[in-house]
Amino acid sequence: xxxxxxxxxxxxxxxxxxxxxxxxxxxxxxxxxxxxxxxxxxxxxxxxxxxxxxxxxxxxxxxxxxxxxx
Numbered sequence: 001x002x003x004x005x006x007x008x009x010x011x012x013x014x015x016x017x018x019x020x021x022x023x024x025x026x027x028x029x030x031x032x033x034x035x036x037x038x039x040x041x042x043x044x045x046x047x048x049x050x051x052x053x054x055x056x057x058x059x060x061x062x063x064x065x066x067x068x069x070x
Contacts, residue, residue: 005030011069032067039063 006027012020028036039060043053064070 007033009033009069026068028067028069032063035063036060036067036069 007030008025008027010023010025013022013024015021039056043056043060046053046056061070
């Protein structure tokens with residue numbers, strides 16, 4: 001895969017109570033998808049070990065923002 005490869009993702013849209021109210025699709029690069037998945041997996045590993053996930057959540061938020069998801 002090249003750096004320019006894209007992946008189509010479907011996202012839920014949530015109301016203020018966290019209920020899914022709609023969905024929409026968008027494309028992000030495979031590199032961006034990989035970055036998001038990497039940070040999400042890291043957060044789960046740290047949480048399972050009883051650690052503090054604040055720093056990795058900041059990195060996950062940045063990855064989601066850069067990719068245009070947030």
